[in-house]
Amino acid sequence: xxxxxxxxxxxxxxxxxxxxxxxxxxxxxxxxxxxxxxxxxxxxxxxxxxxxxxxxxxxxxxxxxxxxxxxxxxxxxxxxxxxxxxxxxxxxxxxxxxxxxxxxxxxxxxxxxxxxxxxxxxxxxxxxxxxxxxxxxxxxxxxxxxxxxxxxxxxxxxxxxxxxxxxxxxxxxxxxxxxxxxxxxxxxxxxxxxxxxxxxxxxxxxxxxxxxxxxxxxxxxxxxxxxxxxxxxxxxxxxxxxxxxxxxxxxxxxxxxxxxxxxxxxxxxxxxxxxxxxxxxxxxxxxxxxxxxxxxxxxxxxxxxxxxxxxxxxxxxxxxxxxxxxxxxxxxxxxxxxxxxxxx
Numbered sequence: 001x002x003x004x005x006x007x008x009x010x011x012x013x014x015x016x017x018x019x020x021x022x023x024x025x026x027x028x029x030x031x032x033x034x035x036x037x038x039x040x041x042x043x044x045x046x047x048x049x050x051x052x053x054x055x056x057x058x059x060x061x062x063x064x065x066x067x068x069x070x071x072x073x074x075x076x077x078x079x080x081x082x083x084x085x086x087x088x089x090x091x092x093x094x095x096x097x098x099x100x101x102x103x104x105x106x107x108x109x110x111x112x113x114x115x116x117x118x119x120x121x122x123x124x125x126x127x128x129x130x131x132x133x134x135x136x137x138x139x140x141x142x143x144x145x146x147x148x149x150x151x152x153x154x155x156x157x158x159x160x161x162x163x164x165x166x167x168x169x170x171x172x173x174x175x176x177x178x179x180x181x182x183x184x185x186x187x188x189x190x191x192x193x194x195x196x197x198x199x200x201x202x203x204x205x206x207x208x209x210x211x212x213x214x215x216x217x218x219x220x221x222x223x224x225x226x227x228x229x230x231x232x233x234x235x236x237x238x239x240x241x242x243x244x245x246x247x248x249x250x251x252x253x254x255x256x257x258x259x260x261x262x263x264x265x266x267x268x269x270x271x272x273x274x275x276x277x278x279x280x281x282x283x284x285x286x287x288x289x290x291x292x293x294x295x296x297x298x299x300x301x302x303x304x305x306x307x308x309x310x311x312x313x314x315x316x317x318x319x320x321x322x323x324x325x326x327x328x329x330x331x332x333x334x335x336x337x338x339x340x341x342x343x344x
Contacts, residue, residue, distance in 0.1 A: 001177055004035030004089030005110045010079035012043045014097035015052040017231065022053065024100040026060040030107040037065035037088055043079040044072050077190070077205070084180055093174045098231040100129065101172065108226045109174040119158075120179040120218035121210070123168040124226030125151055134234045139242075142300045146245060149230050153222040160219070166260070167210030168220050172228050178344070179213060186336040188212055191255050191326055203245065204252025211259035215330070216337035246304045250311020254319065255326065262330050274323040278316045285309040 007025060011018070018040070025038055040053040050068045057066045071082040084092060091113055095101060105124060112122045126149035130136055144150045148169040153159045160166055192204050210220055235241065254277075261273075288306060297303055319326070 001090035002035065002088055004037070005091040005093055005106060005174070006083070006087035006089045007036065007038045007093045007095055007106065008041060008080065008083035008087065009039065009095050009097055010041045010043055010076055010083065011045060011049045011053070011097045012074070012079075013045045013047040013049060015045070015047045015049045017097045018049070018053050019056050020100055020231070021095065021097050022056045022060075024103070025095070025106070026057070026064065027103050028101070028106045029103045034107060034110055035089060036106065036110075037067070039083050039086060040066075040068045041079040041083045042068060042070050043076070044074045084177065087177070090177050091174055092177055092180060094170060094172070095228075096171045096230075098233075099126075099171050100229040100231065102227045105172070105226045105228060108223070109172075112221060112223060113174050113176060116219075116221060118219050119176075119221045120213040120216070121168055121173055121175040122221040122223065123152060123171075123173045124222075124228060125149075125224045126169060126171060126230040127227055129229035129231045130237075131231065131234060134237065137237050139300045140237070143242065143304065146242075146249070147230065147232060147236070151222070151224055156223045156225065157221065158219050159222045160214070166214075167207045168222065170206030170209070171230060172226075173206070175213075179216070179218060182216060182337060182340045182344075183212055186216075186333060186340055188333060188337075191258070191329065192252055202251075203248045204256060207252065207256055208259065211256065211263070212333070212337070214263055215259065215334040216341050218341075242304065243307050246307035247311035247314075250308035250313075251315040252311075253308070254312055254315040258323075258326050258330050262327070262334060274316060274320060278313065278320075281309055281312045281316065285313060 009021065022038070038057075040050070042050045042053070050070065053068050060066070067086070069082060069086050071079045080094065091110060093106060093109060109122055109124065113119065116122075126147075128136070128140065128144060128147060128149045140147075148171045152165050152168060159168065190205060190208055192202070192208060213220065257277075285306065288302070288309070292302065292306075
């Protein structure tokens with residue numbers, strides 16, 4: 001693999017957002033000695049994303065390698081896979097089409113990931129950017145982490161618990177291509193159950209990706225010195241979206257808990273764990289519902305925790321016959337990943 005960094009922007013109907021995203025990438029500093037490229041993956045868009053991307057990049061085409069690539073199969077993972085297949089360099093930087101990277105982000109993240117052979121991925125800190133005329137909701141500061149903004153650890157360095165989140169946002173994450181290929185060779189396939197009806201979103205794929213890299217024995221790194229602005233559309237800044245998002249977090253957390261248990265070396269019987277978790281969450285949820293009926297909470301956190309509990313209970317009930325199997329799948333995946341890493 002060639003030494004350098006490939007910036008991959010996965011877009012579905014991203015035409016209205018691309019101008020600022022690409023302009024911030026074109027204005028990166030300290031790139032004179034770093035080979036790099038920008039790839040826009042048009043993921044089955046219907047709004048002229050490809051044409052808009054090429055037009056936006058016209059002023060910069062002489063100084064930075066740029067390509068627009070079509071991936072007709074809808075889905076972020078399909079778009080990412082196409083980007084990795086087409087890229088030229090050994091480091092992947094995933095940038096969302098609503099991310100405005102600071103002018104030293106690409107060079108800074110390149111230097112970090114090159115300097116640390118023990119890490120698989122690194123990421124910076126997102127800063128919320130609200131559209132013109134849209135005010136920051138009064139509850140946003142308390143929930144900003146749910147929007148891929150704010151610090152991912154207490155300080156620069158490894159992000160494993162308890163000093164950090166244990167994983168990285170997908171926005172602005174830089175991954176070594178060899179690690180991505182190891183995950184693919186180990187036959188990693190997401191275990192998340194996705195959306196449940198229209199009352200939940202389906203988050204968690206980036207968290208799962210970080211957990212899989214840790215299963216292989218790699219570290220993850222966070223730096224607050226590299227920032228990006230995350231443009232948040234008005235449609236995500238309402239309480240209905242918050243409810244669906246946090247229920248989705250609850251759904252995803254059940255699968256993520258399997259990864260966490262195996263990383264901790266917890267050998268508890270999965271079947272017993274499933275029953276114990278379901279009963280525990282049902283008890284907590286019922287108790288809190290009764291409590292808040294008589295004394296409604298005055299802060300945001302108790303309300304969002306109820307949505308998380310609803311997602312957890314839904315997910316546990318739907319997975320009751322699959323919980324044992326998922327534990328075995330993750331344990332087997334860990335063995336394959338570590339065997340592949342030992343060969344490198």
